[in-house]
Amino acid sequence: MLPLGKCAMDSIDERILGLLRTNARMPVSEIARTVGLSAAPVGRRIERLESEGVIRGYVTLVSDAAVGELEAFTEIRLAGDVDTREIEGIARQVPEVQQYYTIAGDPDALLRFRVRNVEHLQQVVNAIRRTGIVAGTKTLIVMSSWDRAQPFPSEGAHDKHT
Numbered sequence: 001m002l003p004l005g006k007c008a009m010d011s012i013d014e015r016i017l018g019l020l021r022t023n024a025r026m027p028v029s030e031i032a033r034t035v036g037l038s039a040a041p042v043g044r045r046i047e048r049l050e051s052e053g054v055i056r057g058y059v060t061l062v063s064d065a066a067v068g069e070l071e072a073f074t075e076i077r078l079a080g081d082v083d084t085r086e087i088e089g090i091a092r093q094v095p096e097v098q099q100y101y102t103i104a105g106d107p108d109a110l111l112r113f114r115v116r117n118v119e120h121l122q123q124v125v126n127a128i129r130r131t132g133i134v135a136g137t138k139t140l141i142v143m144s145s146w147d148r149a150q151p152f153p154s155e156g157a158h159d160k161h162t
Helices: 011-022 028-035 039-051 086-093 118-129
Strands: 070-078 097-102 109-115 134-141
Touching: 011 028, 011 039, 028 039, 070 086, 070 118, 086 097, 086 109, 109 118, 118 134
Parallel strands: none
Antiparallel strands: 070 109, 070 134, 097 109
């Protein structure tokens, strides 16, 4: 029996997911060629992974710097015996929140923001502090980033502005 929330996947499903994580717009025919199947069974596998909730959606990754935005994380410590599920209410009310995580340990939660500038970030954090459920915050501004859905920056690329 599978653990709750787990779906049955084989090595081909895992390879398909790996390819889609790298490029969600990769044509099914190219995925099929890479995994050694024809397009029809690969398409059915992708549809199954979508219907089972393994693939939750497709996104466009935008360079914050290219559009003049900042990305930041704020650690949240909740007041007293506030339920961590109340963080969802804050996340829904504040459009700058891109993601939130309730986490074990100290702090209680982590919010990821996308904002126009530092002043905008300060306004957003102050608004969160005024909700009455937040006892403390610590904010970190992202200087640079990388994730597995992107190629590694080329050597020295981060030094080109020096």
